[in-house]
Amino acid sequence: MTTHKLMFKLLTATALVGLSTSSYAITLKLSHNQSRNHPVHKAMLYMAKEAAKYSDGDLKIRIYPNAQLGTQRESLELVQNGALAMAKSNAAELESFDKEYKAFSMPYLFKNREEFYKILQSKIGQEILQSSKSEGFIGLTYYDAGSRSFYAKKPIRSPADLKGMKIRVQPSPTAVRMVQLLGGNPTPLAFGELYTALQQGVVDAAENNVTALTISRHGEVAKYYSMDEHAMIPDVLVISTKVWNKLPPKDQKALKKAADESMMKMKTLWAVDAKKAINKAKNSMGVKFIKVDKAPFKKAVQPMYQELKQNDPKLYKLVDQIEKAQQ
Numbered sequence: 001m002t003t004h005k006l007m008f009k010l011l012t013a014t015a016l017v018g019l020s021t022s023s024y025a026i027t028l029k030l031s032h033n034q035s036r037n038h039p040v041h042k043a044m045l046y047m048a049k050e051a052a053k054y055s056d057g058d059l060k061i062r063i064y065p066n067a068q069l070g071t072q073r074e075s076l077e078l079v080q081n082g083a084l085a086m087a088k089s090n091a092a093e094l095e096s097f098d099k100e101y102k103a104f105s106m107p108y109l110f111k112n113r114e115e116f117y118k119i120l121q122s123k124i125g126q127e128i129l130q131s132s133k134s135e136g137f138i139g140l141t142y143y144d145a146g147s148r149s150f151y152a153k154k155p156i157r158s159p160a161d162l163k164g165m166k167i168r169v170q171p172s173p174t175a176v177r178m179v180q181l182l183g184g185n186p187t188p189l190a191f192g193e194l195y196t197a198l199q200q201g202v203v204d205a206a207e208n209n210v211t212a213l214t215i216s217r218h219g220e221v222a223k224y225y226s227m228d229e230h231a232m233i234p235d236v237l238v239i240s241t242k243v244w245n246k247l248p249p250k251d252q253k254a255l256k257k258a259a260d261e262s263m264m265k266m267k268t269l270w271a272v273d274a275k276k277a278i279n280k281a282k283n284s285m286g287v288k289f290i291k292v293d294k295a296p297f298k299k300a301v302q303p304m305y306q307e308l309k310q311n312d313p314k315l316y317k318l319v320d321q322i323e324k325a326q327q
Contacts, residue, residue: 025052025060026251028243031075032088033067038215039269040088040143040235041065047262054254061086080136082242090145090235092172098132099312103319105174106308107230107301108294113147115326116232117267121260124321129236136241141259143235144270146209149228151218153198156205156226157292159183159300168194168206174304175207178230181301191216198222207231210277219285226290228297 034040041063048061069075069084072093078084091104103109110116119125120142129139150156152165163183169175171188179186187203197203198221206218207230213219237259244252281287309316 026058026247027060027062028085028239028255029069030061030063030086030088030237031067031069031078031084032063032065033072033075034065034088036065038065039266039273042269043143043262043266044088044237046265047258050261051255051258054257055251058248058251059255076137076238079238079240082136082240084240085243086140086237086239088143088235088237091233092170092175094132094236094238095172095174097135099315100128100131100318101236102174102315103128103322104233105172105231106304106319107174107178108298109319109322110232111326113232116234119322119325120234120263122325124318124325128318132238133241137238138241138244140237140239140256141263143237143263143266145233145235146211146270146274147229148207148209148231148233149226150205150207150230151213151222151225151287152205153222153224155224155288155290156228157290158296162205165204166202168197168203175231177304177307178301179207181303182297183300194218195221210274210281213281213285213287214277219281219287223286224288224290225281226292228292228294230297230301 030044032040032044044061044063048063051059051061067075070078072087072089075084075087076089076093076097079087091101094101095105110119125142129141132138150162150167154161156162159182162179165184166187167179167184168189169179169186176186176188184205189197189203194203194206195216195218198206198218206212206222208218210225213222213225219225239255247255278289282289305316305319308319
């Protein structure tokens with residue numbers, strides 16, 4: 001029996017024990033792949049405390065960081081089956097489960113961070129969280145994962161600077177197409193392999209938020225961070241529909257309220273950590289931050305919007321709604 005199958009059997013045997021309607025508290029297991037020092041873990045701890053308070057002690061959330069219960073993908077599959085109550089994923093990965101999440105991966109979709117949060121909290125953002133119900137889970141709330149920009153061993157100031165460069169991307173068709181239109185050579189690669197790949201020249205550049213420079217030490221091998229901010233792709237906290245449907249309505253309400261408040265807690269925590277990361281990258285790692293004119297980048301990726309309109313009118317309508325809902 002594989003380790004993954006054994007884990008599934010063990011979790012299946014225990015995940016629903018705490019969902020009885022007896023006098024005992026309901027225990028929900030939550031998996032994520034970050035460390036205990038990461039802002040998302042701190043935000044989840046805050047959610048757990050508030051959920052217990054709002055439910056009068058009915059809800060207890062047990063958090064498993066550092067991928068203890070499996071990778072992000074494996075945890076999501078366990079949530080689908082009801083063997084695990086909750087997990088953190090991200091909108092890019094959720095594209096393969098429900099295409100509405102693909103909207104968040106469209107480049108330069110959000111004007112700024114405040115508009116990003118405005119959409120997440122809006123009716124549009126909440127409807128996207130519900131869109132995966134038929135897949136065995138729904139979203140509870142969003143967590144900040146920062147804005148994504150390019151970083152490399154040389155400055156990137158315009159799309160011309162990306163021409164011919166091998167650029168590590170997530171295994172997302174949207175990310176691949178974006179880099180192609182910008183003139184680069186998209187190279188899907190596991191994040192854990194990226195440091196060595198940058199160091200050895202397997203790839204020439206990557207794209208991620210500023211904490212990748214410090215937490216993953218990419219600032220040691222890529223000394224230029226070009227702040228084009230081409231994407232703001234949120235993390236998503238999901239819960240199994242099997243588990244959610246077993247919760248009494250009052251506990252559903254308590255959990256949703258605590259989750260939404262933890263999103264705003266995460267907003268503050270992320271801003272602090274991002275600022276610390278920039279300072280550390282500049283002062284301790286010698287990384288140079290480059291401000292760029294975003295207009296040429298935005299122009300280069302516009303065909304993606306036209307292609308979406310032609311190939312998937314329904315999803316294009318959602319993207320158009322997001323654009324129009326911003327100031």
